[in-house]
Amino acid sequence: MNDPLPKEYNKKEVEILNRAFQAFNDATQQLQNSYDSLEERIKELDLELARKNEELSANLKEKEEVKNHLHNILESLTTGVVVVNANGVVTTFNTTAGVIFSVDPRTCLGQPLKQAPAGELLDNIVSLSSQNPGEAITLDKELEIGLRGQQALRISASAVKDPNDEPEGGTVLIIQDITLLRRLEEEAQRNQRLRATGEMAAGIAHEIRNPLASIELFASLLHQDLAEEPEKRKLVERISSGVKNMDRIISSVLLFAKSAKPSRKKCRIDHLLKDLLTDHSDFIVPDNVEITQQYDLGDALANGDASLLKQVFRNLVQNAIQAMPGGGQLRLSAKVETPAGTNDIPGRKFINVCVADNGPGIPKDKRDQIFNPFFTTKDKGAGLGLSISHNIIKAHQGAVNFETEEGKGTQFTVTLPCWDPYLDEEEYA
Incomplete structure (x- = not known):
């Protein structure tokens, strides 16, 4: 039969065990506190992440709206816009440019500019622009475009620039169809010439009409005096006929010179x-x-x-x-x-x-x-x-x-x- 442990030994063992339990409890509490702190931090990070995600989504939505707005503006322009990158590849070809060149804009995107309609001409203008990056190049040109026939175009080229106004590679081409403008200019010039011609013709017509009336009067009197000379009367009648024809022409000239004012x-x-x-x-x-x-x-x-x-x-x-x-x-x-x-x-x-x-x-x-x-x-x-x-x-x-x-x-x-x-x-x- 074994002898029981001494009381002092049992107390020490219990004390050690108590301290171990206390240390364990302290460690457990510390771990719990750390876990609670970590959980709280995770919640804060989740909230921060959610807020950042909301801000990012809002920024992305805003940028998408701005992008769509700019795209709508680009597609609504009455001038053609073509953008090529530094490698000469088309990155933008708006709807109006497609209408001007009678082509589907989508077929030009991602393609070398030389393969686009009037590509050689546009590529030459881009080359001129790249040689003078600080200046805009403008050229008026008449081109035969598909079923639209001969069209007058005004093409401007300028370098794509960064926020610091420095060239960043690439060129913007602005194409305007000035066919109607040319016709209006020609019409205005024609009207000016016609106005001057009409004024001159009216002055001449008035100067001619006065002596013409005298010729008609004397021819009429002569016609009466030659009642018994039919051959000579025929000559006088030819004079009268010529005078009347001249008078009709003068009336036409005066009508041309006079601005028509139609009733409504x-x-x-x-x-x-x-x-x-x-x-x-x-x-x-x-x-x-x-x-x-x-x-x-x-x-x-x-x-x-x-x-x-x-x-x-x-x-x-x-x-x-x-x-x-x-x-x-x-x-x-x-x-x-x-x-x-x-x-x-x-x-x-x-x-x-x-x-x-x-x-x-x-x-x-x-x-x-x-x-x-x-x-x-x-x-x-x-x-x-x-x-x-x-x-x-x-x-x-x-x-x-x-x-x-x-x-x-x-x-x-x-x-x-x-x-x-x-x-x-x-x-x-």
Whole structure:
């Protein structure tokens, strides 16, 4: 039988064990405190991370909105924008640039600039810009572009720069279609020349008309005195006929020089054209000319002066008949449209009146001159009919255009504004 441990030994052992338990409890408490502190810190970090994520999401959303906004602005510009990087690869090709060059912009992105429409020209401009990074290069050029034909473009190039205004590689190309601007400039120059010509012609016409009246008076008296000399009377009659012809030309000159001021009234174009063809006071439709008419106007009315418009259509019909001395087909038509580039007013509709023949057409070297005063391809006439017609239609806020093909004929199209009860107010004499 073993002897029991001494009491002192048992106390020491218990004391050590107690201290061990106390140390364990202290360590456990410290570990718990550390865990609680860590858990609290994790919660704080989670909150901080959530806040940062919210800020980041908000920043990303804001940047995405700015990006979309800038993209929308870029796509809404009426000028073409093409951006190439330092390697000459297209990184931006907006919608307007696609319209100008008649190409899908997506097919140009990521491709070398040289492969884009007019690529050689654009690449040369980029090269010039890279040689002069501090300057913008601008060039006006006329190009043949697909179905759009000859177009005038203004192309500007400048280096892409960083916030410090230093080139960072790449070039921005701005392309403007200035075809309409060129036409307006040419029209303004033409109008200026016509105004000067008209003023000069009017002065000359007045100077001629006075002595012409005296010639007519003396010829009339001479005609009476030669009642018994028929041969001489015929000579006098030829003088009178020549004087009357000169007077008609002078009247045309004065009409050309005078600015047309049409009254603003409702006008039935189909009725006007039908009446014109039945009124043979100024011209006769030969039997060998076949006339076809097609009017799709419904209840649409033109806004204009019936008397002046009748003068325009009389001239166009007479020209068409004279273009077919051996006979042919004269086609008259009218329909309602909203054409682009014709003094467009929001909500305004237009009437297109076409007068077409199947004569020989207008030679290419004459087409740019047909609206010029005193230009004519006929043996007779002052060459003022189309000039006067052009002025009358312009005064109506309309337009006169023509299409012609040699050997097939010519079609003149007169565009007139429709009468709109919300936009127009009828004038009464």
